[in-house]
Structure formats: structure tokens, C-alpha cells
Amino acid sequence: MTSVDAFIAANRFGLGPKGGYLGGISGDPQSWLLRQLGSEDGALPYLKGLPRSEEIGRAWLQARGSREMRKMFNKNRVKPLFRKEILQRTRAAIETDTPFRERLVRFWSNHFTVSITKGRVRGIAGAFEREAIRPFVTGNFAEMLLAVTRHPAMLIYLDNQASVGPNSRLGLRQNKGLNENLAREILEPHTLGVDGGYRQEDVIALAKMLTGWTIAGKRSAQAGQFKFNARRHEPGTKQFLGKRYPEDGEEEAEKALRTLADHPSTARFVATKLARHFVADNPPSDVVDQLQRKFKETGGDLGALARELVTLSAIWDKPLTKVKSPSELVISVFRMLGSPAKPKQMIQPLQLLGQLPFSAPSPAGWPDTAKDWISPESLLRRIELMDLLARRQSSRHDPVNLAEQAFGPVAREETLLSIKRAPSRQAALSLLLSSPEFQRR
Amino acid sequence: MTSRREFLIGASAAGLLSSFAIPGIAVAAANTHKRFVLVILRGGMDGLAAFPPIGDPNYQSLRGGLAQSAKNAIALDRTFSMHKSLEPLMKHYRKGHMAVAHAVAVPQRTRSHFDAQNVLENGAAKAHLMQDGWLNRALSVIDSQEQRLGLSVGYSTPPVMRGTTPTASWAPARIPPSPADLLDTLGNLYQSDPVLGRALNEGRRAQAMTGAVLGDSKMKRGNMRSPGRFRSLAESAGRLLAAEQGARIAVIEMGGWDTHANQGTTTGRLARNLGLLAQGLDELSLRLTPVWQDTVICVVTEFGRTVRMNGSNGTDHGTASAAMLLGGAVAGGRVATRWPGLSDAALYGGRDLAPTSDMRGLFKTVLRDHLNIPSRVLNQKVFPDSKNAKAPPGQLIRV
Structure with missing residues (x-):
């Protein structure tokens, strides 16, 4: 027996049932979810053999000598590596036995977006997620924020490695100055949110505190890793969010980040985003309040927040509130039908629907509501792609059984009937994949 | 140009679709022959680089390493020049078919991309005050018969075009249709789904309309906002707008303007982007030749x-x-501005070009003088609370 609860556990919290089979979850869906938060990360076996960021960083520092060397490095090392990264990441999501944990990884990785729209991020975007996101999804928000902000991928993506205190030793000598990019994005999409109560002066103060947070050069023992470079640090007391921060080198920004992690606006902002992702595009305010309280009570314990989500009746009361994003859709198809034979066929659908991993258009990450993903044009693309996948992935299952298994608990009569009456097996599978019951979660 | 034959093919393909009526010929009877294209440059385009005020006494010293010299730019008047990458547009400027509005900004003072784009597109005095976009509200006046005169080019409908008036959208086909x-059956299954149902209906209608004009256009896949895509999107938009039964009002987006680092002057990232913009606009003008006036x-x-330049040879988020x-209906050949100057006292917040015109004023002038939407409607419906929004000075549209 399957149940609506099992469907919600597998789809809203997970990434879609494996083999379309809900039976394994139906005994006690809530425990199945909670167990994943305490267990090993089931994606790790699929991410073996991928390099750490400092390895790539070091190799880049060696290769950057000439234009020709940079070009060769990008062609021979970065390009194949990025392909490998996104393939293994996608396969991990398709195969993992801890899909709730994996959804959380994707949620936080998107919250702290790094994107290959900045070319130099390409080689270490995957490593960023493994090093700064994955270990913290059931840990503490402040720790994740610190790990993320120190990571070379973020320092490059938001230009902090180029920011120099105008009155620092280097600034005075080379006439270089501040770059506000990282500071602004920390305040806006990472912590307080756009209306979170900060001003331009706060952006500048945080940018000053962050000067010196950079990446060690090639002669350093920590080449390619985070390094505080005092020669770039803007000296003096900073006034940030109404508080004085006396000169304290590397520690200043860490203190500021911890203050931000503790700020009520951050709790509100994170709670709203989680509720939007797990409950509905316009989440009820009492749910946001509840999550905000939990964030505050536990000092930003993300594991506790994930457990709180599992208790929310607003989620269990209403199936199918969310339209799947392109990557959610593609992963759920492959979890149901199995990975495609050729690696290219695993990535191409993501590219066609415009959600290639690590390529979000801005530091705010991918959007998370139906109106952002469903336009007349994109929906037709979706249906065309589902049709293509139905033709490609001839399933061993009978589509009628598959529909019963995958979304039986929430299926409408007319959907099942249309699948039954379809002129061919492939047409039936195509309908199944494009049906509202499969397009939503 | 669209032949009668292509049009008939489009109409008969539409005939196969059963769940709703396709207004095959409706657009041919459109109540406006005017064309309007809105191009949104996302990320914050550096107006001081595109149209440098080389004649301003403070320009060279403030801009520092990013300052352009009179020698490398194209002079427009005693104060302003045009970046040399925009050279393809110069012929329009000389003919009086191009005007530049300078020191213009959205009404809300914000340096957040998110808020600034929201207010640019919702047409209100502040971000998030309205859910729909001003172009959609303008369309509701012009397109009262729901003929889908509005067109979004790219994979998503930009917020400025979102709203209750149905619009068309077009993006290059990449998978077999x-x-x-299948679409008929899904049309039935989506009936009770507000999001999917509406999108599918609109998508099919748009397909029926645009298929006839563009045929099977083959374009590379990928991010439709990436600067390299702009030219081909502009080309398609031009063909669709020029067609007799095509749309009348279109929006195209182009990204890549958030130049925090290594912005460059006459070469570099921004120069390249401006070049791609100019080529795309030139292509668009070429396709619109028959209706250019x-x-x-x-x-x-x-x-x-x-x-000022930031610490990494780039610029940070500013204000105006x-x-x-651009177009045959533009009263151009000039830079329309109340130039605030770049003296310390004149800068907004001590760092940005101060706004002296309101973006809504610019939009209202175009909608009023070009698309003949009455001021009263503009002030009440399209741009509420905008009575005092200042337009760039002087006549902008030929009347």
C-alpha cells in the first residue's frame, strides 16, 4: 500500500521515487526522512575521484604564466573536469538513497550560488559544493556562511580576491581599492535579504572588513587555498550595522559574519526561502514564523530546521503545491526510469531546459516559484523534452503500472485514463511524464 | 518577408488544434501599426562608459583608469561622446533616428539588482508594489481584443511583460515539436491546473503565430540572456515584428553588464558587450526596415x-x-538630459551620477507620443503615482 504521505515524502522532500516505487517508503514516511538527516551522505560514493579546490587552484596558479598556457589549461583540464563534475553530481542525485539530504544540499548550494558565468569558477564550482555546502547541511548556518565566504570559488565569483583596502599597504602603493561585490551579496541574498535593514555604508564597511580575505599565491605553502593577506586589509575601526568593530585583521569579517548569521532578518529570510521551497510558492506566514522561531531558538541549527520541516502539517496536508524546476524534473525522470545509457543524455536535458548545474544567472541563484519556470515557451520545451525522453528511455515497466506506483495516491481519474488510452506505450509514457501529477511535487 | 503561402501553412497547422480557437487572421487587423521594442540590459549598464561625458571638467579625474579620451570616442556634442564600440549606431544618430537620454534612473534609490529591476519593470514608484509589469498594463489598453500584440523573445517572459493581458513568446526550437x-490531451489534463493550463494555451497560440513567420529557425542552445545571443534574438524579434500578422510590441533581454572587475575602456569586457549590443540593434533595425518609420x-x-573605478578595474552598483x-519615429540626433555634472556636490551619495530624469517619464513619453496612449490612462493605470516623474527634456518622438 502506498499513501499520500509516502508520495509527499518521496517528492516534496526527496527527489522522486526510485524506480517509481513508493512502497519502500510507505511504512513510516516521516521516519524515513528523519533517518536521512542522521545517516551518512548517500551521494558520497558517486562523487569519488573528484579533486579538491586547492588541487585545481594550485594547478591554475602554475598554468597562468602565459595566455597560451591558460588557454591550454582551460581546454585540457578545466573543461573535461567540469563535465565530469556535473555528470557525477547528476548521477549522485539520481542514485542517492538519501534524497532528502541531497535536496538540502541543492537548496543551500543555490542559496550560496557560485556560477560559471564567471569563467574562473568553472574548475572549482563542484569542489565548492563538496567542501563548503555538503558537510554543513545538517550543521550550523554560521559555520556554512563562514566556509562559503572563505572558499576560493566564492572569493573569485564575487571578486573579493581583487578587493584591496585603499589605505592598506598594498592599496597605498598600487593605488588600488575596494570591490563591494562580495559584501553586497553577503548582505542581500546570503543573509539579511534585500529589505533586511542595511545601508550602503554597511556594504562598504563589510567590504573593508573583508579586504585581505583572498587566495594564497603559488609560492605559498597554502597555494590555491584561503589566506588572509594583511597587506591588503583596510586598517582602522569599522562601523557596521550600528556597531563598532575595532581593527582586528582577519577576525573582523568573521565577527561580522557571525553577527549576520545571528540577525533576526537572516532568520526571517532563510525561513521564508525554506518555506517557499518545501511548502508553497507563497508560503503561509505562520509557517514562516514557526521556522524563523526554530532558527532563532537553535542558533541557526540547519539539522533542527530540516527536522522542523518534517513536522509541518502545511506540507503533509496538501500534495502537488510546487511545480518542479527543470533540474528537479529531469532528476525525477531518471530516478524513475533509470539513468540514460550515454552520459551526454544525462546532461543535455538540463541544458535544454536552461538549468545546467553551477550556471545560475546571478548570485541570487535559481528562482524557486512556478511563475519563474513556467512560461508559454518553456512549458512547450518541457513537453517536447518529456516526449523525447519517453522515446529514448523505453521503460521495462508498463506505463499504467508505473503511473499507479509513482503517483497513484494523488492521481486523478482522467490522468490514469488518458495514460491507459494512449495509442502507444511511448505515448503513454510521454503523457505520464508531462501530467500535472508528475510535473508537480 | 512573409508570403501568403507561409501564412496559410500557419493557419492550417492551427486548424489541427482543437481545444481552443486560434485567431489566425486577427493580428492582421491589429489596431496599431506602430512598433515598440524594449531592450532590458540586465546587471547595470555603465552609462558613463556607453556615453562618456568627456566634456565634463570632472570626468577624466574621477573616472581615472576607466576614462575614455576624445580621440578614442565618437563625439556627439560638446559634452557627450559615444563609445566607439557603438559605432554601428552612429548612422542612425546622424539621421536623427537615435536619441540618448542621460542621467536617468528608476524612481527608487536602491543598489540592489533585484529591487532595481523589479521597479524598472513593475512601473510603480517602489519595488514589489505591483505584481504585473507596466508593458503588460500598456498592452491591456492597446490590445483590448487580446490579439497578443505583445511578444517576449527568449525562454521566459520577463516581469515587465507579465500580467493578465495574454502575450506571445518565442524562443528558438531545439527539440522536435x-x-x-499529445498537446490536445495535455490541454485537457491541465484544465484544472492554473499554472500549466494557462501556459500551455498561450504557448500553443504563440506557436501558431510565430511558426508561420520564422519557420524552423535553428539556433544554438543555452542561456538566452548571454550577450552573444542578443544578435540572433534581435534578428528574430525584428522579423516577427515586421511581419504583417506579427506582434507589435516586444521585449528582449541581454545580460553581462555587471562589470565589477576588469571592465576595460576601449577594449575589454564592457567594450565587447557594447559591440554586441550595437550589432544586435543594427540587425534589429535592418529587419524592421519596412516599418522603420x-x-x-x-x-x-x-x-x-x-x-569612480573600484579596486579591481571595475565599477560597483550606482544610480543614474x-x-x-532608436527608430524612424524617434526625434533624435541629440543627447536629452539635464546634466547634473560630476562635481563632488552633484554626485548622488558622493559616488554616483545623480538622476535628473525618471525612467517612468521616459516610458510615458514613448507610450503617449508613439503608441498614442492618453496621459490620463498612463497616470492611472500603467504608471500609478507617476504624475511628477520627470521625462528627459525636449521632444523625443516625431509627431
């Missing part, structure tokens, strides 16, 4: 950038920027 019977293209961005008007 779905069989009509009835065309206005308006190019805007959410905010300008800091006057420049906008462009």
Missing part, C-alpha cells in the same frame, strides 16, 4: 555604475545611467 494530439526601440538598464531611443 510535440505531436498535436513606425518604430521605436528603447534600451534601458536597472541602474548605472559608480563614477543612460538610455537609448
Whole structure:
């Protein structure tokens, strides 16, 4: 027996049932979810053999000598590596036995977006997620924020490695100055949110505190890793969010980040985003309040927040509130039908629907509501792609059984009937994949 | 140009679709022959780089390493020049078919991309005050018969075009189209789904309209906002707008303007982007040749950038920027501005070009003088609370 609860556990919290089979979850869906938060990360076996960021960083520092060397490095090392990264990441999501944990990884990785729209991020975007996101999804928000902000991928993506205190030793000598990019994005999409109560002066103060947070050069023992470079640090007391921060080198920004992690606006902002992702595009305010309280009570314990989500009746009361994003859709198809034979066929659908991993258009990450993903044009693309996948992935299952298994608990009569009456097996599978019951979660 | 034959093919393909009526010929009877294209440059285009005020006494010293010299730019008047990458547009400027509005900004002072784009597109005095976009509200006046005169080019409908008036959208086809019977069945299954149902209906209608004009256009896949895509999107938009039964009002987006680092002057990232923009606009003008006299293209961005260079040879989020008007209906050949100057006292917040015109004022002038939407309607419906929004000075549209 399957149940609506099992469907919600597998789809809203997970990434879609494996083999379309809900039976394994139906005994006690809530425990199945909670167990994943305490267990090993089931994606790790699929991410073996991928390099750490400092390895790539070091190799880049060696290769950057000439234009020709940079070009060769990008062609021979970065390009194949990025392909490998996104393939293994996608396969991990398709195969993992801890899909709730994996959804959380994707949620936080998107919250702290790094994107290959900045070319130099390409080689270490995957490593960023493994090093700064994955270990913290059931840990503490402040720790994740610190790990993320120190990571070379973020320092490059938001230009902090180029920011120099105008009155620092280097600034005075080379006439270089501040770059506000990282500071602004920390305040806006990472912590307080756009209306979170900060001003331009706060952006500048945080940018000053962050000067010196950079990446060690090639002669350093920590080449390619985070390094505080005092020669770039803007000296003096900073006034940030109404508080004085006396000169304290590397520690200043860490203190500021911890203050931000503790700020009520951050709790509100994170709670709203989680509720939007797990409950509905316009989440009820009492749910946001509840999550905000939990964030505050536990000092930003993300594991506790994930457990709180599992208790929310607003989620269990209403199936199918969310339209799947392109990557959610593609992963759920492959979890149901199995990975495609050729690696290219695993990535191409993501590219066609415009959600290639690590390529979000801005530091705010991918959007998370139906109106952002469903336009007349994109929906037709979706249906065309589902049709293509139905033709490609001839399933061993009978589509009628598959529909019963995958979304039986929430299926409408007319959907099942249309699948039954379809002129061919492939047409039936195509309908199944494009049906509202499969397009939503 | 669209032949009668192509049009008939489109109409008969539409005939196969059963769940709703396709207004095959409706657009041919459109109640406006005017064309309007809005180009949104996302990320904050540096107006001081596109149209440098080389004649301003403070320009060279404030801009420092990013300052352009009179020698490398194209002079427009005693104060302003045009970046040399925009050279393809110079022929329009000389003919009086291009105007530059300078020191213009959205009404809300914000340096957040998110808020600034929101207010640029919702048409209110502040971000998030309205759910729909001003172009959609303007369409509700012009397109009262729901003929889908509005067109979004790219994979998503930009917020400025979102709203209750149905619009068309177009993006290059990349996968074989779905069989009509599949779409028919899904049309039924989506009936009770507000999001999917509406999108599918609109998508099919748009497909029926645009398929006839563009045929099977083959374009590379990928991010439709990436600067390299702009030219081909502009080309398609031009063909669709020029067609007799095509759309009348279109929006195209172009990204890549958030130049925090290594912005460059006459070469570099921004120069390349401006070049791609100019080529795309030139392509658009070429495709619109038959209707050029009835065309206005308006190019805007959410905010300008800091006057001074930041620490990494780039610029950070600023306030006022420049906008462009292009087309045979433009009263151009000039820079329309109340130039605030770049003296310390004149800078906004001590760092940005101060706005002296309101973006809504610019939009209202175009909608009033070009698309003949009465001021009263503009002030009540399209741009509420905008009575005092200042337009760039002087006549912008030929009347």
C-alpha cells in the first residue's frame, strides 16, 4: 500500500521515487526522512575521484604564466573536469538513497550560488559544493556562511580576491581599492535579504572588513587555498550595522559574519526561502514564523530546521503545491526510469531546459516559484523534452503500472485514463511524464 | 518577408488544434501599426562608459583608469561622446533616428539588482508594489481584443511583460515539436491546473503565430540572456515584428553588464558587450526596415555604475545611467538630459551620477507620443503615482 504521505515524502522532500516505487517508503514516511538527516551522505560514493579546490587552484596558479598556457589549461583540464563534475553530481542525485539530504544540499548550494558565468569558477564550482555546502547541511548556518565566504570559488565569483583596502599597504602603493561585490551579496541574498535593514555604508564597511580575505599565491605553502593577506586589509575601526568593530585583521569579517548569521532578518529570510521551497510558492506566514522561531531558538541549527520541516502539517496536508524546476524534473525522470545509457543524455536535458548545474544567472541563484519556470515557451520545451525522453528511455515497466506506483495516491481519474488510452506505450509514457501529477511535487 | 503561402501553412497547422480557437487572421487587423521594442540590459549598464561625458571638467579625474579620451570616442556634442564600440549606431544618430537620454534612473534609490529591476519593470514608484509589469498594463489598453500584440523573445517572459493581458513568446526550437494530439490531451489534463493550463494555451497560440513567420529557425542552445545571443534574438524579434500578422510590441533581454572587475575602456569586457549590443540593434533595425518609420526601440538598464573605478578595474552598483531611443519615429540626433555634472556636490551619495530624469517619464513619453496612449490612462493605470516623474527634456518622438 502506498499513501499520500509516502508520495509527499518521496517528492516534496526527496527527489522522486526510485524506480517509481513508493512502497519502500510507505511504512513510516516521516521516519524515513528523519533517518536521512542522521545517516551518512548517500551521494558520497558517486562523487569519488573528484579533486579538491586547492588541487585545481594550485594547478591554475602554475598554468597562468602565459595566455597560451591558460588557454591550454582551460581546454585540457578545466573543461573535461567540469563535465565530469556535473555528470557525477547528476548521477549522485539520481542514485542517492538519501534524497532528502541531497535536496538540502541543492537548496543551500543555490542559496550560496557560485556560477560559471564567471569563467574562473568553472574548475572549482563542484569542489565548492563538496567542501563548503555538503558537510554543513545538517550543521550550523554560521559555520556554512563562514566556509562559503572563505572558499576560493566564492572569493573569485564575487571578486573579493581583487578587493584591496585603499589605505592598506598594498592599496597605498598600487593605488588600488575596494570591490563591494562580495559584501553586497553577503548582505542581500546570503543573509539579511534585500529589505533586511542595511545601508550602503554597511556594504562598504563589510567590504573593508573583508579586504585581505583572498587566495594564497603559488609560492605559498597554502597555494590555491584561503589566506588572509594583511597587506591588503583596510586598517582602522569599522562601523557596521550600528556597531563598532575595532581593527582586528582577519577576525573582523568573521565577527561580522557571525553577527549576520545571528540577525533576526537572516532568520526571517532563510525561513521564508525554506518555506517557499518545501511548502508553497507563497508560503503561509505562520509557517514562516514557526521556522524563523526554530532558527532563532537553535542558533541557526540547519539539522533542527530540516527536522522542523518534517513536522509541518502545511506540507503533509496538501500534495502537488510546487511545480518542479527543470533540474528537479529531469532528476525525477531518471530516478524513475533509470539513468540514460550515454552520459551526454544525462546532461543535455538540463541544458535544454536552461538549468545546467553551477550556471545560475546571478548570485541570487535559481528562482524557486512556478511563475519563474513556467512560461508559454518553456512549458512547450518541457513537453517536447518529456516526449523525447519517453522515446529514448523505453521503460521495462508498463506505463499504467508505473503511473499507479509513482503517483497513484494523488492521481486523478482522467490522468490514469488518458495514460491507459494512449495509442502507444511511448505515448503513454510521454503523457505520464508531462501530467500535472508528475510535473508537480 | 512573409508570403501568403507561409501564412496559410500557419493557419492550417492551427486548424489541427482543437481545444481552443486560434485567431489566425486577427493580428492582421491589429489596431496599431506602430512598433515598440524594449531592450532590458540586465546587471547595470555603465552609462558613463556607453556615453562618456568627456566634456565634463570632472570626468577624466574621477573616472581615472576607466576614462575614455576624445580621440578614442565618437563625439556627439560638446559634452557627450559615444563609445566607439557603438559605432554601428552612429548612422542612425546622424539621421536623427537615435536619441540618448542621460542621467536617468528608476524612481527608487536602491543598489540592489533585484529591487532595481523589479521597479524598472513593475512601473510603480517602489519595488514589489505591483505584481504585473507596466508593458503588460500598456498592452491591456492597446490590445483590448487580446490579439497578443505583445511578444517576449527568449525562454521566459520577463516581469515587465507579465500580467493578465495574454502575450506571445518565442524562443528558438531545439527539440522536435510535440505531436498535436499529445498537446490536445495535455490541454485537457491541465484544465484544472492554473499554472500549466494557462501556459500551455498561450504557448500553443504563440506557436501558431510565430511558426508561420520564422519557420524552423535553428539556433544554438543555452542561456538566452548571454550577450552573444542578443544578435540572433534581435534578428528574430525584428522579423516577427515586421511581419504583417506579427506582434507589435516586444521585449528582449541581454545580460553581462555587471562589470565589477576588469571592465576595460576601449577594449575589454564592457567594450565587447557594447559591440554586441550595437550589432544586435543594427540587425534589429535592418529587419524592421519596412516599418522603420513606425518604430521605436528603447534600451534601458536597472541602474548605472559608480563614477569612480573600484579596486579591481571595475565599477560597483550606482544610480543614474543612460538610455537609448532608436527608430524612424524617434526625434533624435541629440543627447536629452539635464546634466547634473560630476562635481563632488552633484554626485548622488558622493559616488554616483545623480538622476535628473525618471525612467517612468521616459516610458510615458514613448507610450503617449508613439503608441498614442492618453496621459490620463498612463497616470492611472500603467504608471500609478507617476504624475511628477520627470521625462528627459525636449521632444523625443516625431509627431
